[in-house]
Every structure is written in structure tokens, then in C-alpha cells.
Amino acid sequence: MTAPAAGLDVGGTKALCVVIDASGTVLAEGEAPSPVDGSRSSLEALGALVAGVLATAGADPSETTLGVGLAGMVAQGRLVVSPHLPHLVGVDVEGVLADALGVAVRGVNDADAALAAEWAWGSARGARDVAMVTLGTGIGGSFVLDGRPVAGRGGFAGEIGHMVVVPGGEPCACGGRGCWERYASGEALARYARAALDEGRLDLDDGAGEPGYDLARALVAAARAEVPGAAAVLDELAHWLALGLANLVVALDLERVVLGGGLGAEADLYAPTVLEDLGARLEGAAARGPLALGPAAYGSRAGAVGAARLGARR
Amino acid sequence: MTAPAAGLDVGGTKALCVVIDASGTVLAEGEAPSPVDGSRSSLEALGALVAGVLATAGADPSETTLGVGLAGMVAQGRLVVSPHLPHLVGVDVEGVLADALGVAVRGVNDADAALAAEWAWGSARGARDVAMVTLGTGIGGSFVLDGRPVAGRGGFAGEIGHMVVVPGGEPCACGGRGCWERYASGEALARYARAALDEGRLDLDDGAGEPGYDLARALVAAARAEVPGAAAVLDELAHWLALGLANLVVALDLERVVLGGGLGAEADLYAPTVLEDLGARLEGAAARGPLALGPAAYGSRAGAVGAARLGARR
Numbered sequence: 001m002t003a004p005a006a007g008l009d010v011g012g013t014k015a016l017c018v019v020i021d022a023s024g025t026v027l028a029e030g031e032a033p034s035p036v037d038g039s040r041s042s043l044e045a046l047g048a049l050v051a052g053v054l055a056t057a058g059a060d061p062s063e064t065t066l067g068v069g070l071a072g073m074v075a076q077g078r079l080v081v082s083p084h085l086p087h088l089v090g091v092d093v094e095g096v097l098a099d100a101l102g103v104a105v106r107g108v109n110d111a112d113a114a115l116a117a118e119w120a121w122g123s124a125r126g127a128r129d130v131a132m133v134t135l136g137t138g139i140g141g142s143f144v145l146d147g148r149p150v151a152g153r154g155g156f157a158g159e160i161g162h163m164v165v166v167p168g169g170e171p172c173a174c175g176g177r178g179c180w181e182r183y184a185s186g187e188a189l190a191r192y193a194r195a196a197l198d199e200g201r202l203d204l205d206d207g208a209g210e211p212g213y214d215l216a217r218a219l220v221a222a223a224r225a226e227v228p229g230a231a232a233v234l235d236e237l238a239h240w241l242a243l244g245l246a247n248l249v250v251a252l253d254l255e256r257v258v259l260g261g262g263l264g265a266e267a268d269l270y271a272p273t274v275l276e277d278l279g280a281r282l283e284g285a286a287a288r289g290p291l292a293l294g295p296a297a298y299g300s301r302a303g304a305v306g307a308a309r310l311g312a313r314r
Numbered sequence: 315m316t317a318p319a320a321g322l323d324v325g326g327t328k329a330l331c332v333v334i335d336a337s338g339t340v341l342a343e344g345e346a347p348s349p350v351d352g353s354r355s356s357l358e359a360l361g362a363l364v365a366g367v368l369a370t371a372g373a374d375p376s377e378t379t380l381g382v383g384l385a386g387m388v389a390q391g392r393l394v395v396s397p398h399l400p401h402l403v404g405v406d407v408e409g410v411l412a413d414a415l416g417v418a419v420r421g422v423n424d425a426d427a428a429l430a431a432e433w434a435w436g437s438a439r440g441a442r443d444v445a446m447v448t449l450g451t452g453i454g455g456s457f458v459l460d461g462r463p464v465a466g467r468g469g470f471a472g473e474i475g476h477m478v479v480v481p482g483g484e485p486c487a488c489g490g491r492g493c494w495e496r497y498a499s500g501e502a503l504a505r506y507a508r509a510a511l512d513e514g515r516l517d518l519d520d521g522a523g524e525p526g527y528d529l530a531r532a533l534v535a536a537a538r539a540e541v542p543g544a545a546a547v548l549d550e551l552a553h554w555l556a557l558g559l560a561n562l563v564v565a566l567d568l569e570r571v572v573l574g575g576g577l578g579a580e581a582d583l584y585a586p587t588v589l590e591d592l593g594a595r596l597e598g599a600a601a602r603g604p605l606a607l608g609p610a611a612y613g614s615r616a617g618a619v620g621a622a623r624l625g626a627r628r
Contacts, residue, residue, distance in 0.1 A: 073597075073598050073601055075601065080598065080601045081597065081598035081601050083597075128467070129466050129467045129471075141565070145459065145464050145466065145471070146462065146464060146465055146466070148460065148462070150459050150460060150566070151460055151567070152443050152459065152460070152566055152567025152568070153442065153443045153567045153568065153569040153602070153603075154567060154601070154602060154603070155567070156567040156598065156601070156602065157443075157459070157565070157566050157567040158565065158567075159564040159565065159567075159597055159598070160564065160565050162564045162597035163560075163561040163564055163565060164479070164557055164560065164561060164595070165478070165479075165481065166481065167479065167480065167557060174597040174598075175597070176595050176596075176597060179597075243478055243481060246477075246478065247477040247478060247561070248565070250473040250474065250476045250477055251455070251471070251472065251473065251474050251477055251562070251565070252464070252466055252471050253465070253466020253467045253468060253469070253470040253471040253472075253473075254466070254467065255467040281478070281490050282490075283387075283395065283397075283473055283476035283488040283489070283490060283493075284387050284394065284395035284470070284473070284488075287387055287389065287394045287395050287468070287470070288467070288468060288470065289467075289468070
């Protein structure tokens with residue numbers, strides 16, 4: 001990749017676009033609401049976002065590429081299964097954006113994208129055995145093992161949010177029950193915060209009635225402001241994170257886990273608790289050496305940056 | 315590997331030795347009780363087993379090699395963590411057997427060995443994304459992903475028996491709670507059979523008082539004889555197997571799982587139930603295509619055969 005490259009990370013609520021140079025430096029960025037349906041006009045609005053960011057970066061569309069990170073199982077560039085973006089399943093995002101922008105477009109899994117960015121230029125650089133764990137509305141994942149990105153049979157490796165951690169537990173959007181993402185995601189954090197509020201263990205200026213109010217985000221802000229009870233709610237999240245991460249470490253013998261997504265960027269608040277819990281529960285913890293656990297260097301932009309990288313390497 | 319090679323699989327109760335040729339054909343085999351401690355004389359008894367099997371095969375010890383499969387985390391040829399062979403942790407099995415036999419010896423993880431045999435010559439042949447799951451007293455594992463065996467940071471990848479499937483569940487020999495091997499191993503099957511006997515859901519000629527009585531084995535025999543209630547006990551095992559296998563499939567996008575160990579050889583009895591349960595619970599099951607699930611072609615000899623293969627490839 002030599003010319004600037006565009007990357008788009010389509011999340012459950014918003015879409016983030018970046019343009020990067022060949023060294024992974026972000027030249028320009030912008031965001032817009034995620035498409036609410038799979039119609040051509042909704043996707044063309046995404047195209048307008050990309051066109052605007054390309055123009056800001058001074059990039060020539062005829063010489064660039066676009067990678068699109070999508071939350072879910074992606075085959076041949078399209079979502080085939082997606083609990084969080086169901087309206088984009090089967091939709092030809094690549095084709096519509098290629099037509100609209102006149103660039104080569106490649107759809108990829110969003111966690112694969114985030115790991116591609118962090119492995120090349122960020123917190124996973126030089127690691128041989130590393131997992132990206134994206135903590136947003138749900139949980140996504142991607143692995144580099146023995147120094148190579150892992151694809152799996154159909155390219156679907158890393159759907160770790162749907163590992164069952166509580167048999168018969170909370171219903172999940174995937175159709176299963178007790179999936180890890182029901183216990184250790186942003187959505188789960190909001191649920192723990194709600195319970196703490198309801199039970200009087202936490203006192204927040206509760207804006208739950210307001211449009212766009214995000215209780216998980218409010219809880220994180222409260223923890224940073226040392227609001228009584230907020231740290232204990234984050235500890236609940238940390239406990240469930242540790243349980244799932246321990247399962248990945250015993251199965252794959254990881255040296256490093258990079259936390260992505262919006263909640264990953266707040267890892268300094270809960271990573272120490274996760275590591276303490278991990279050390280206590282992991283088979284053969286002493287023989288393994290410490291796990292490196294921390295946020296993505298690109299923060300919540302890792303998915304968009306990595307989508308740009310993967311889009312340029314088709 | 316050209317000359318005959320010896321392999322030894324040291325399990326919790328017995329040790330199996332094979333000598334194979336370069337095409338993986340078993341030329342001779344024998345078994346003996348596992349060492350009950352890590353003393354030189356106990357290990358030399360293993361050496362005598364190997365020497366006898368080599369003699370039966372007509373193999374010249376000076377031209378052969380020995381691989382030793384050990385249940386647990388193996389580093390530099392020695393067990394460093396082993397819930398099931400604690401008395402062999404830190405013991406220089408390689409050195410003692412090399413001295414006793416005059417052959418080059420290599421200690422390896424037993425599930426890595428089983429997969430090495432099945433990938434070269436058995437049920438995993440040609441598979442790009444496959445797990446070996448050994449079902450014995452505990453559960454061991456090993457992976458080939460994207461066509462390459464996975465080692466992990468310290469060579470410990472595949473300790474899947476210690477993935478937690480029930481938070482705060484049954485205590486495990488590893489020091490944790492709720493590990494998969496407490497729910498889906500031979501030991502677990504014996505526990506389910508005991509409960510069924512106690513609750514009158516199963517009627518077996520109960521030889522529990524006799525030395526060497528193996529309730530898991532008796533239950534399997536009862537299921538083959540269509541003893542009422544026995545199949546229902548195997549269904550409990552199948553349910554927990556499916557739960558853990560589903561976690562591996564979503565994380566790694568596997569195409570195939572080979573079941574090894576003593577209980578793996580009985581897979582025809584419970585694999586259909588496992589696959590039915592898997593299909594119902596797996597995220598994106600339809601997009602993935604069917605999982606191939608079945609016993610090791612070498613049955614319970616896979617570990618010894620693979621140890622022979624790995625021992626010859628140092």
C-alpha cells in the first residue's frame with residue numbers, strides 16, 4: 001500500500017471513516033450514523049461520508065481503495081450472519097460503494113480489521129500469539145497465532161462473543177443463550193449499571209429518558225469521576241471479561257490481548273482487576289508468564305484504520 | 315522418518331507403547347501400568363515396556379527414536395503442569411529413558427501427539443482447520459488451523475479441558491472451578507452414571523467395589539447392550555461435549571473435530587446427539603456448513619502413534 005487508503009468501520013450505531021497513509025497515520029476522519037436499512041440510499045450516505053473524508057485528506061479517489069469493517073460473519077465481502085447489523089446481511093455493500101465512489105472496495109470482519117491495524121502499527125506489533133477482543137455493543141475477536149493471522153474454514157474465526165459462558169443463561173441476539181457478549185460487552189455493562197441504580201448501589205444523574213443516552217458510557221465517566229459504586233459495577237464486567245479471556249488463553253496460549261471497541265479504549269479502568277482475576281483462575285498461570293492486556297493503540301479507530309489496511313491489500 | 319519409531323503414551327492409569335513404520339503402520343504394541351511416582355525405577359519400568367515392544371517389532375534400538383506423550387503442559391520435553399500426572403511434573407522422563415534405552419527421546423503433549431498421528435495418517439488427514447479433543451480421565455486438545463499445527467506462546471495451546479463452562483462450578487484438579495473436563499470427560503461420565511444408579515434411572519451389574527472397576531467403561535458397555543437408561547446418561551455427556559465444541563467452533567471456525575482417548579473411540583454412541591445439539595446452538599450454523607465429528611482412526615492408540623511420529627521429527 002503506497003497511496004492513501006480509506007477505511008470505514010460500520011458499527012451498530014455509528015460509522016467511522018478514516019484515510020491513512022502507508023505508515024498507518026490517520027490523515028483525516030469523519031463519522032456519520034450507521035445505515036438503518038440496507039437500501040441503496042442508506043449505503044450512498046455512507047459513500048458521501050467516505051467521499052468527504054477523502055476530500056479532506058486530499059486523496060484522489062481514482063488512486064485509493066476502501067476497506068469496510070462489518071460486525072459479523074463476512075464471506076466474499078458480505079455479511080452472512082450478524083446479530084448486530086441484521087439489516088445489512090446479504091447486502092452488496094462493496095458493489096454499491098464501488099459504484100458510488102469509483103474505488104475498489106473490500107468488506108471484512110471488523111475485529112479482523114482492528115487486529116490488522118494493531119498488529120501492523122499498534123499494541124499487537126511484534127506479538128506472535130495475540131487476540132483482538134473488541135468490546136462494543138457485542139464482542140468481536142480475531143487472532144494471530146504463531147505469527148500468522150487465523151482465518152478458519154470459511155474466514156469466520158474469532159466469533160468469540162458467542163462462546164457460551166453460562167449454560168442456559170441470558171438470551172442472545174444470535175439465537176443462543178449465555179453467550180460471552182451478554183456478560184462482558186458494553187450492553188452488559190449498561191445492564192449491570194441499571195441493576196446497581198435500581199438497587200441503590202449507585203447514584204448517577206440518570207438521563208435514561210433522553211435520546212442517545214448511553215448508560216455504559218455514563219458509568220465509565222462516573223468511574224473516572226470516582227462516583228461511589230461505579231468501580232464495583234466495572235468489577236462485575238472485569239470478572240466476566242477475565243472468565244472469557246482465561247478460556248482463550250488456555251485454549252490458545254496467548255501472550256497478549258488487545259482490547260478494542262469503545263469499551264476497550266477504557267481498559268485502564270478495569271484491566272488491573274481482569275489480570276488479578278485471570279492470575280487466580282488460569283490453569284498453570286505461573287508456567288505461562290504474565291498476559292499483556294491493554295487497549296488498542298488506535299483506540300476505537302482501530303477497526304477503521306485496519307479496514308483501510310486490509311482494503312489496500314486485496 | 316525412515317526407520318521404525320517408538321511412541322509411548324503415558325496416561326493416568328496405563329502406559330501404551332507402539333512401534334510404527336514410516337507410513338504410520340503399527341508394527342508392535344504393548345501396555346503396562348503408568349508409573350505411580352517419578353522415581354528412576356518407576357521410569358525404568360516404562361523403559362522395559364518400550365524395550366520389549368521394540369524387540370517384538372525387530373527394531374534396532376540404536377537406529378530408532380522414542381516420543382513420549384504426556385498429559386499436561388509440556389515445556390522443553392518435561393511436564394510443567396499436570397493435574398492428572400502430578401508426580402511426573404518436573405521429572406526428566408526424557409533423560410532417564412534415553413539412558414535406559416540408548417535412544418533419542420522427546421517428551422510432547424499427548425493431545426499434540428494424537429493430532430500429529432491423525433493429521434498425517436488418520437481422521438484429520440487433509441483437514442485445514444481441525445481440533446483433536448482427547449476424552450479420557452480429563453480432556454486434552456490440539457489444533458491445526460489454516461493448515462498448520464498451533465503451538466502458542468510456550469507450546470501450551472490446546473489446554474481446552476480447562477476452559478470454564480460453568481462459572482463457580484465443580485472444583486477441578488487444576489485449582490479452578492467449572493472446567494469443561496469436569497463435565498465432558500470419562501470422569502464426568504462416571505459421575506453421571508453414578509447419579510443415575512443412585513436415583514434408580516439406571517440398573518447395572520454394579521461392580522463398584524471391585525478393584526479396577528471403571529464405571530464409565532461399564533456405562534459405555536451398557537449403552538452398547540441397550541440397557542435401559544444408559545443412553546440417557548450418554549446424552550448428558552453429549553450435551554456438555556456439544557457446549558464446549560460449539561465454543562471451539564465459533565472461536566476457531568473448525569471444519570472437523572477428531573475425538574481421541576478411550577471415550578473418543580466410542581464416539582459412534584454419542585456423536586449424532588452432539589451434532590444435533592451443536593446445530594441448534596451454534597451462531598451462524600447454516601453459514602458454516604456441517605462439522606465433521608468422529609473418532610480417531612487410531613482409536614485410543616492415536617497418542618502413542620503420534621508420539622512416535624513427533625519423536626522421530628526432533
